[in-house]
Amino acid sequence: SQELEQSPQSLIVQEGKNLTINCTSSKTLYGLYWYKQKYGEGLIFLMMLQKGGEEKSHEKITAKLDEKKQQSSLHITASQPSHAGIYLCGAGAGGSNYKLTFGKGTLLTVNP
Protein backbone atom coordinates (compact mmCIF):
# COMPACT_ATOMS: atom_id res chain seq x y z
CA SER A 1 0.00 0.00 0.00
CA GLN A 2 1.07 3.54 -0.59
CA GLU A 3 2.74 5.39 2.26
CA LEU A 4 3.27 9.10 2.57
CA GLU A 5 6.07 10.42 4.75
CA GLN A 6 5.84 14.03 5.89
CA SER A 7 8.65 16.11 7.29
CA PRO A 8 9.05 17.73 9.63
CA GLN A 9 6.53 16.24 12.03
CA SER A 10 6.22 19.58 13.77
CA LEU A 11 7.47 23.07 13.16
CA ILE A 12 7.53 26.24 15.24
CA VAL A 13 8.26 29.50 13.45
CA GLN A 14 8.14 33.19 14.21
CA GLU A 15 5.48 35.21 12.44
CA GLY A 16 6.79 36.52 9.15
CA LYS A 17 9.18 33.65 8.52
CA ASN A 18 9.04 31.34 5.51
CA LEU A 19 8.75 27.60 5.90
CA THR A 20 8.59 24.39 3.86
CA ILE A 21 6.84 21.09 4.52
CA ASN A 22 7.72 18.01 2.49
CA CYS A 23 5.71 14.96 1.52
CA THR A 24 7.38 11.88 0.02
CA SER A 25 5.50 8.93 -1.42
CA SER A 26 6.62 5.29 -1.39
CA LYS A 27 4.94 4.79 -4.79
CA THR A 28 4.25 6.68 -7.97
CA LEU A 29 2.08 9.71 -7.39
CA TYR A 30 -1.08 9.94 -9.47
CA GLY A 31 -2.23 13.08 -7.76
CA LEU A 32 -1.14 14.86 -4.61
CA TYR A 33 -3.48 16.80 -2.36
CA TRP A 34 -2.74 19.20 0.44
CA TYR A 35 -5.15 19.71 3.30
CA LYS A 36 -5.10 21.82 6.44
CA GLN A 37 -6.70 20.90 9.74
CA LYS A 38 -7.32 23.24 12.64
CA TYR A 39 -7.78 21.84 16.11
CA GLY A 40 -11.25 20.43 16.60
CA GLU A 41 -12.20 20.90 12.98
CA GLY A 42 -12.31 18.90 9.81
CA LEU A 43 -9.82 19.06 6.98
CA ILE A 44 -9.92 21.92 4.52
CA PHE A 45 -8.78 21.26 0.96
CA LEU A 46 -5.92 23.56 -0.08
CA MET A 47 -4.83 22.41 -3.50
CA MET A 48 -4.26 19.50 -5.82
CA LEU A 49 -1.25 18.75 -7.99
CA GLN A 50 -1.44 16.24 -10.80
CA LYS A 51 1.43 16.78 -13.17
CA GLY A 52 5.13 16.60 -12.58
CA GLY A 53 6.58 20.06 -12.18
CA GLU A 54 3.18 21.53 -11.46
CA GLU A 55 3.09 24.42 -9.03
CA LYS A 56 0.01 26.00 -7.49
CA SER A 57 -0.59 28.83 -5.07
CA HIS A 58 -3.33 29.64 -2.63
CA GLU A 59 -2.82 33.03 -1.00
CA LYS A 60 0.66 32.77 0.54
CA ILE A 61 0.88 29.01 0.24
CA THR A 62 2.63 27.42 -2.74
CA ALA A 63 2.88 23.72 -3.48
CA LYS A 64 5.03 21.91 -6.03
CA LEU A 65 5.06 18.37 -7.31
CA ASP A 66 8.24 16.56 -8.26
CA GLU A 67 6.90 13.42 -9.92
CA LYS A 68 10.32 11.84 -10.45
CA LYS A 69 11.17 12.15 -6.80
CA GLN A 70 7.64 11.16 -5.83
CA GLN A 71 7.65 14.21 -3.64
CA SER A 72 5.72 17.39 -3.03
CA SER A 73 6.63 20.45 -1.03
CA LEU A 74 4.40 23.07 0.56
CA HIS A 75 5.91 26.48 1.08
CA ILE A 76 4.43 29.27 3.18
CA THR A 77 5.74 32.76 2.67
CA ALA A 78 5.67 35.35 5.47
CA SER A 79 3.80 33.04 7.86
CA GLN A 80 0.97 34.37 10.01
CA PRO A 81 -0.74 32.96 13.11
CA SER A 82 -3.69 32.06 10.88
CA HIS A 83 -1.45 29.55 9.10
CA ALA A 84 -1.12 27.48 12.26
CA GLY A 85 -2.59 24.00 12.14
CA ILE A 86 -1.86 20.52 10.87
CA TYR A 87 -0.95 20.17 7.23
CA LEU A 88 -1.61 16.81 5.63
CA CYS A 89 -0.71 15.54 2.22
CA GLY A 90 -2.91 12.94 0.57
CA ALA A 91 -2.50 10.79 -2.52
CA GLY A 92 -4.80 8.63 -4.57
CA ALA A 93 -3.87 4.94 -4.55
CA GLY A 94 -3.27 3.48 -7.97
CA GLY A 95 -4.94 6.31 -9.80
CA SER A 96 -8.21 5.85 -7.96
CA ASN A 97 -10.01 8.92 -6.81
CA TYR A 98 -12.06 6.93 -4.35
CA LYS A 99 -9.32 6.19 -1.88
CA LEU A 100 -7.13 8.93 -0.51
CA THR A 101 -4.23 7.95 1.72
CA PHE A 102 -2.85 10.61 4.04
CA GLY A 103 0.52 11.32 5.58
CA LYS A 104 0.77 11.70 9.34
CA GLY A 105 0.68 15.44 9.14
CA THR A 106 2.93 18.34 10.09
CA LEU A 107 1.92 20.46 13.06
CA LEU A 108 2.71 24.10 12.40
CA THR A 109 2.86 26.67 15.19
CA VAL A 110 3.34 30.33 14.31
CA ASN A 111 4.35 32.54 17.20
CA PRO A 112 3.31 36.20 16.99
Add this chain to the structure above:
Amino acid sequence: DTAVSQTPKYLVTQMGNDKSIKCEQNLGHDTMYWYKQDSKKFLKIMFSYNNKELIINETVPNRFSPKSPDKAHLNLHINSLELGDSAVYFCASSQQTGTGELFFGEGSRLTVL
Protein backbone atom coordinates in the same frame (compact mmCIF):
# COMPACT_ATOMS: atom_id res chain seq x y z
CA ASP B 1 -25.42 25.72 5.17
CA THR B 2 -23.03 23.05 6.39
CA ALA B 3 -21.84 20.93 3.47
CA VAL B 4 -20.96 17.79 5.46
CA SER B 5 -22.48 17.51 8.90
CA GLN B 6 -21.87 14.86 11.52
CA THR B 7 -23.68 14.12 14.75
CA PRO B 8 -22.88 13.90 17.53
CA LYS B 9 -19.74 16.00 17.75
CA TYR B 10 -18.76 14.43 21.06
CA LEU B 11 -19.58 10.99 22.38
CA VAL B 12 -18.46 9.50 25.69
CA THR B 13 -19.49 5.94 26.44
CA GLN B 14 -18.56 2.79 28.31
CA MET B 15 -16.80 -0.23 26.92
CA GLY B 16 -19.17 -2.80 25.48
CA ASN B 17 -21.83 -0.29 24.46
CA ASP B 18 -23.14 0.20 20.92
CA LYS B 19 -23.16 3.65 19.38
CA SER B 20 -23.88 5.35 16.07
CA ILE B 21 -22.53 8.41 14.30
CA LYS B 22 -24.57 10.02 11.56
CA CYS B 23 -23.35 11.91 8.53
CA GLU B 24 -25.20 13.93 5.92
CA GLN B 25 -23.93 15.87 2.91
CA ASN B 26 -25.89 18.42 0.90
CA LEU B 27 -23.38 18.74 -1.93
CA GLY B 28 -25.00 16.23 -4.26
CA HIS B 29 -21.86 14.07 -4.19
CA ASP B 30 -22.02 10.40 -5.07
CA THR B 31 -19.20 9.18 -2.84
CA MET B 32 -18.95 9.29 0.93
CA TYR B 33 -16.26 8.13 3.32
CA TRP B 34 -15.49 7.41 6.93
CA TYR B 35 -12.01 8.18 8.19
CA LYS B 36 -10.55 7.53 11.63
CA GLN B 37 -8.00 9.85 13.20
CA ASP B 38 -6.17 8.34 16.14
CA SER B 39 -4.46 10.05 19.07
CA LYS B 40 -1.33 10.58 16.97
CA LYS B 41 -3.41 12.45 14.41
CA PHE B 42 -2.96 9.71 11.81
CA LEU B 43 -5.91 9.81 9.43
CA LYS B 44 -6.88 6.49 7.94
CA ILE B 45 -9.72 5.53 5.64
CA MET B 46 -12.23 3.02 6.94
CA PHE B 47 -15.04 2.83 4.39
CA SER B 48 -16.20 4.39 1.18
CA TYR B 49 -19.62 4.26 -0.43
CA ASN B 50 -20.52 5.25 -3.95
CA ASN B 51 -24.22 5.68 -4.67
CA LYS B 52 -25.11 3.64 -1.59
CA GLU B 53 -22.76 0.81 -2.52
CA LEU B 54 -19.74 -0.17 -0.44
CA ILE B 55 -16.57 0.21 -2.51
CA ILE B 56 -13.84 0.37 0.10
CA ASN B 57 -13.57 -1.59 3.33
CA GLU B 58 -10.15 -1.23 4.85
CA THR B 59 -9.88 -4.29 7.09
CA VAL B 60 -12.01 -2.68 9.73
CA PRO B 61 -13.34 -5.00 12.49
CA ASN B 62 -16.81 -6.39 11.92
CA ARG B 63 -17.97 -4.40 14.93
CA PHE B 64 -18.00 -1.40 12.62
CA SER B 65 -20.92 -1.38 10.21
CA PRO B 66 -21.56 1.50 7.85
CA LYS B 67 -24.98 2.06 6.38
CA SER B 68 -25.99 4.32 3.54
CA PRO B 69 -29.78 4.74 3.29
CA ASP B 70 -29.30 7.13 0.36
CA LYS B 71 -26.36 8.80 -1.30
CA ALA B 72 -26.61 11.86 0.94
CA HIS B 73 -26.25 9.87 4.16
CA LEU B 74 -23.61 7.55 5.53
CA ASN B 75 -23.94 6.38 9.10
CA LEU B 76 -21.45 4.45 11.18
CA HIS B 77 -22.59 1.98 13.80
CA ILE B 78 -20.13 0.50 16.26
CA ASN B 79 -20.94 -2.57 18.34
CA SER B 80 -19.24 -3.67 21.56
CA LEU B 81 -17.05 -0.60 21.84
CA GLU B 82 -13.45 -1.08 22.94
CA LEU B 83 -10.93 1.34 24.43
CA GLY B 84 -8.99 1.37 21.16
CA ASP B 85 -12.01 2.72 19.34
CA SER B 86 -11.45 6.09 20.99
CA ALA B 87 -10.63 8.48 18.18
CA VAL B 88 -12.06 11.24 16.04
CA TYR B 89 -14.19 9.91 13.20
CA PHE B 90 -14.49 12.04 10.10
CA CYS B 91 -17.09 11.77 7.42
CA ALA B 92 -16.24 13.10 3.96
CA SER B 93 -17.73 13.25 0.49
CA SER B 94 -16.52 13.75 -3.06
CA GLN B 95 -17.83 13.69 -6.59
CA GLN B 96 -17.79 10.25 -8.19
CA THR B 97 -15.39 11.23 -10.89
CA GLY B 98 -13.90 14.01 -8.90
CA THR B 99 -10.39 15.21 -8.44
CA GLY B 100 -9.85 13.72 -5.00
CA GLU B 101 -11.03 16.90 -3.36
CA LEU B 102 -12.78 15.64 -0.28
CA PHE B 103 -15.14 17.72 1.76
CA PHE B 104 -14.86 16.81 5.42
CA GLY B 105 -17.24 17.09 8.31
CA GLU B 106 -15.99 18.56 11.58
CA GLY B 107 -15.46 15.18 13.13
CA SER B 108 -17.02 13.18 15.94
CA ARG B 109 -14.80 12.64 18.95
CA LEU B 110 -15.53 9.25 20.49
CA THR B 111 -14.18 8.47 23.95
CA VAL B 112 -14.58 4.96 25.29
CA LEU B 113 -14.12 4.59 29.05
